[in-house]
Amino acid sequence: MTTVPPTTITETGAERAEAAPTRWADAWQWLERRLVALTERANPILVKETRQALKSRQFLVTFIIVLIGCWVVSFVGVAVVGPQIYYAASGPGLLIFYYAILALPLALIVPYTAFRSLAAEQEEQTYDLLSITTLGSRQIVTGKLLSATVQMLVYLCAVSPCIAFTFLLRGVDALTTAMMLAMAVLGSLMLCMMALLIGAVARAKHTQIVTSVALVLGLFGAFVGAISLGTAILTGGSVVFREPEFWVIAFGLMMVYVTTFGLLRAAAAAQIAFVSENRSTPLRRWMMAQQACFAGWVGGVLYAFSVYESLGGGPLSDVIIAGGAMASFYWYAMGAMLTGEWPHLSRRVQRSLPQSTLARALLSLMNPGPGSGYLFAVANLTTLVLAGLAALWLLDAAAGTWTPIETAACFLVLAWSYVVGFLGFGRLLINLIRRWAYVPMAAAFLLHVILLLTAIGVPTVVQMMSREYRNAGYTLLQLTNPVWTLAELWDRGMAAVEGEILILATPALAVIALLLNMRSVSTELLHHRIPVPIRVAEDEAALHPAPEARPTSPWELDDDANGTV
Amino acid sequence: MVGARRPLIEVRRLHRYFGPTKAVYDMSFEVYAGEVFGYIGPNGAGKTTSMRILSTLDEPTYGDAFVDGFSVVDDPDRVRRRLGFMPDYFGTYQNMNVAEYLDFFARAYGLRSYQRRAAIDYAMEFTLLETLADKPINGLSKGMKQRLSLGRTMIHDPAVLILDEPAAGLDPRARIELREMIGRLADHNKTVLVSSHILTELAEMCHRVGIIEQGRLLAVGTVQEISSRTHTRSEVRLRVLSDPAVLINYLQARSDVSSVALRAGQVMLTHDGGPEEQATLLRELIEAGFPVVEFGSKTKSLEDVFMHVTEGRVQ
Ligand SMILES: Nc1ncnc2c1ncn2[C@@H]1O[C@H](COP(=O)(O)OP(=O)(O)OP(=O)(O)O)[C@@H](O)[C@H]1O
């Protein structure tokens, strides 16, 4: 073997030629290291599913279809426009086609893939293997969402050159395009979240076919909706975006979006979490966030109306009525689910119950359980209704027109009563049935709905059958019918619905329902925190050792020194 | 068995009902560090159900179980860090190869960078999968899947391994390899709970076994303990030169003999008692004047022990 003698390179050209690649190689290696470090930190499910997607035929086929679609649209579009392409504003026409091609994977395929990936975990029984790893249920949901996002971005990248091409054709502005794409991505994310929630809820095999079909139909509807929305933005967008109100509303919708997304994600995670875990409190936090946003927005709208336009009491009280109706519906729906929770608190949950008197007083409503859930819904709705009444009182002082305000106040009180009453009696019914049979949350929700429909349907049918009352319009028989009663009240005021009786009877029934529930609710709220087992405390200390006590002042340092000497 | 007497698995009054079916009924036992515990029972005995509860995949109707001192109901997250479960099925993923499969589970158990690579290498070496690293998992044979499943189970180096019928569907050679692997796991001071229908399969690799049927734990102990406990009844075969009818009459009068029958000139009987009592019986027969030419007692095989302890009831 010969050893290579050290040579000195004098030629500067050669030196440069060698140095350049190494600099690039260094940069490349640095980038690679960064990327590797990134994947180390990344969600395992994201890594796994990205790998799988890159090998999967379905992904490849969709990707190629999207590409081919874009080419076809480009060529056909250019051919149709012909020589006018140099001066005509043909951008929007092409853009809407590209948008439709993008909407296909974003609205239909990616959400359905997300649903399938969760469903396949159940079918192949890998879900069991996954759930006994140290991955939490929230990480699993997040991982599935992230991998859907990555796929979404890949499709977006495939279409983006075409969208850039439409700029060259004039007629589209950057803001409109950006809004369209943002809406497509956000919409797709929300659809994925919903698909994942549905996948998590519908775990039984026999329901999966039905849910798949329903989901595909729903997603197809979303696809059509996305295209029509895109068209609307493209035709009217550039005008609408200049209005400041648009941005205010967009901000409001964004808040609704974020809180709903958070709620759905917490719900999906709760669905797949282990039974002993606290699956309710995170959801309740999101509900409160959503309610806070809602209250803020109603307040903002009221303020804007009263400052910018001297409209008097009428429309303002309409805003409050509409807000009250929405809040009542929301809390009825949420309450119908919350009251279906299972009453048994696991020891794991009992370990983390609030402990101090103040915390117990304030936070006990966040504890899992049907009774605390009922009270949680009631307390939230009560807060909103009281805020509404306070706003009405302020309006009354300012405007002095009493009648619409009286109607609004009556509406709020009645809506509150109906929600409290229906949830309360529904919960009593569930409690009764639970003595003999297992009532899961879905069944409890269904019971609430059946109760409501009965209360609406029976008086309606009775009135229709009766010769005397058939044409009498609204009668007191409809006391239990919240829909008709509230609609009539809003339309025609207190006098039309015999307000004096209603305003006494309905809240009285609601309070009775509340009181009848109090016994079981209080047993739930009186749960105390139980101590953490020693073994768990030891393990916790080993996992997260308390930081070493560091001297916080020079005096302590002296003490330390004295101690050791 | 290793001396450290801390139960790594502790089952306390475990119950699991599916409607009217009592899949697990009042089961209690302990398994210690470094011990291989065999779990034997016929189909539908409740092996899988109790193993799933131990692996935090299901919750008990009543009672609790502890892994390394942590309740499977209250602290499933802590149990999961210490436990590997190999179910009786192989959970497959599409478009994935062996190395990626292990890599995914290693990540899912929170192993990072070199730790993860070391864990994957070790698992592949241990389960003899190195040559198959790039093979798609859908194309694996039953035996390979079983090994990969074991590799996945041990990827995070758990102290407790729960293996549900790992030998099912394996050829004899693969069974021996599996037995060696389980032995090595025990040598590394792992606690192993392994189930099977077949006692002989477990007898060689388990320190102790538990026999369950209809959700109930019927017997726990070493194979010798259990078989000596059941040895007190044995099949005895007798042949005399005189009229067997007289012998049968004599035997039927005795309290330690049951189910006497004449089959092809031989008297078959079931005798309560161990070898010493059999010797006594033979001596007393001769003293009573029977010309005994054959006296055979059949030592019970492990299968007999199993058949004896369980009663073949199905729910
Ligand atoms: N999810 C379930 N729903 C209803 N019954 C169940 C369920 N899982 C198990 N069982 C019942 O519980 C009993 C015990 O079943 P298990 O699967 O634990 O038996 P096994 O000992 O594992 O049987 P094998 O040897 O056949 O695997 C059986 O009677 C079975 O029908």
Ligand SMILES: [Mg+2]
């Ligand atoms: Mg089984």
